[in-house]
Amino acid sequence: MSLATAAFFVFAVGAIATAILMITRKSAIPAALCLITHFFCLSGLYLTLQAQLLAALQILVYAGAIMVLVVFVIMLLNLGDEAKAVKQSQLRSVLILVAAGVMGLQLFAFLLAQQSGRAELPPTAMLVGSVGELGRVLYTEYLFPFEAVSLLLLAAVVGAVVISKRRLED
Amino acid sequence: MPQTIPLDYYLLLSGALFTIGAVGVLTRRNAIMMFMCIELMLNSVNLTLVAFSSYLGDSAGQIFVFFVMTVAAAEAAVGLAIILALFRNKQTVYVDEVNLMRW
Numbered sequence: 507m508s509l510a511t512a513a514f515f516v517f518a519v520g521a522i523a524t525a526i527l528m529i530t531r532k533s534a535i536p537a538a539l540c541l542i543t544h545f546f547c548l549s550g551l552y553l554t555l556q557a558q559l560l561a562a563l564q565i566l567v568y569a570g571a572i573m574v575l576v577v578f579v580i581m582l583l584n585l586g587d588e589a590k591a592v593k594q595s596q597l598r599s600v601l602i603l604v605a606a607g608v609m610g611l612q613l614f615a616f617l618l619a620q621q622s623g624r625a626e627l628p629p630t631a632m633l634v635g636s637v638g639e640l641g642r643v644l645y646t647e648y649l650f651p652f653e654a655v656s657l658l659l660l661a662a663v664v665g666a667v668v669i670s671k672r673r674l675e676d
Numbered sequence: 677m678p679q680t681i682p683l684d685y686y687l688l689l690s691g692a693l694f695t696i697g698a699v700g701v702l703t704r705r706n707a708i709m710m711f712m713c714i715e716l717m718l719n720s721v722n723l724t725l726v727a728f729s730s731y732l733g734d735s736a737g738q739i740f741v742f743f744v745m746t747v748a749a750a751e752a753a754v755g756l757a758i759i760l761a762l763f764r765n766k767q768t769v770y771v772d773e774v775n776l777m778r779w
Contacts (some may be wrong), residue, residue, distance in 0.1 A: 515679050518689050525693055525716055529700030534708050541712050548719055551689075554681070555730040560741055567745050572715070572752045579756045580708060583763050589723075598703050605699045612691040616684055626680070630733040643735045644742065655746045662750030666757040 510554055517550040534580045538573060545569040556627060557635035686727035693720035707759050707769040711752075718748050 521544055528540035545568045552561035633639055644652055697720060701714030722741045729737025763769055 508680060511680050514685070518685070520687065522696070523693055525696045528716070529696060529709075529713060532710075534706065537712060541715065544716070544718070548723060551686075551723060552726055555686070556727050557725050557730060557738055560726060562737055563701050563742075563745060567749060568715070568719070572749060575752055576708065576712065577738065577758055579759060582760065583708070583769060585706070585708075585769065590687060601702045609692060609695050609731060612688060612695070616688045619684055627730055628733045631730040634733055634735045635730060635738060640735055640738055640742075644739055648739050651743060655743055658750055659746060662753045666753040669754065670757040670760045 508590060513550065514554045515549045517554065520544075521547040521551065535577070536586055538577050538580060541576075542569050542573050545573070556631040556633070559640050560623045681726060683731045686723060690720040690723040690727070693717075693723070705770050705772055707762065707771055710771065711755050711759070715752075716746065718744060 524540045524544040524547060528537045528544060531537035531540060545564055549561045549564040549569075552558075552564060697713045697716035700716065701710050704710055704713065720739050722744055725737040725741050725744070729735060729741075759769055762774060766774055768774065
């Protein structure tokens with residue numbers, strides 16, 4: 507087993523384990539910590555796919571910026587454990603059964619498609635994920651979406667300020 | 677550098693992560709937990725995009741992941757502002773205690 511294969515399995519098991527741990531935590535802070543670990547595992551998976559820039563951005567943007575925001579909001583709200591979720595256990599078990607069925611279907615499709623799949627990364631993959639190539643494509647072919655997204659971020663910032671300031675009575 | 681993991685493994689992994697995230701959104705009643713599960717689902721889709729992009733040697737998928745990350749950041753800002761406003765007005769973040777828009 508090569509190093510890349512071993513890394514894939516370590517990060518894949520880590521990602522699934524932290525995801526399951528996250529949705530089963532009762533209070534929000536342990537769940538947030540599990541999610542941060544999950545983002546680090548995903549970053550490792552991006553590295554096995556030769557996407558270096560996205561692996562760095564995953565840690566900077568998700569584990570850094572977004573999760574810090576989430577943890578701050580959890581701290582501001584000062585919540586206790588979640589006691590309400592056990593109330594609808596009937597619906598819950600049905601949902602979990604449906605999800606298990608969907609997973610079974612995915613596994614079935616996976617086993618069917620095993621023969622026809624692409625087995626190896628092409629030699630160009632290293633180039634595609636590099637900072638230079640992605641920057642070139644982003645600032646030439648995708649220049650307009652890039653500018654549009656900056657407008658979206660501006661709107662989100664203004665919207666966040668307005669929504670969190672206002673009270674319902676006003 | 678030889679790579680022996682087929683593309684299907686990445687697709688199965690991201691499908692599993694998406695299902696876990698969907699179960700989380702549907703079973704949890706805490707708005708912050710639901711928000712974090714949505715992030716989980718977004719990230720599983722990102723993994724699919726990166727896997728296809730690398731295996732097909734096309735950078736469009738990785739560019740798309742950029743935009744998904746940007747939209748996720750915007751969603752985090754607005755979503756957490758909504759949760760804060762909700763907590764200020766109703767003193768709760770449990771979504772089944774909020775029936776402002778129920779008819």
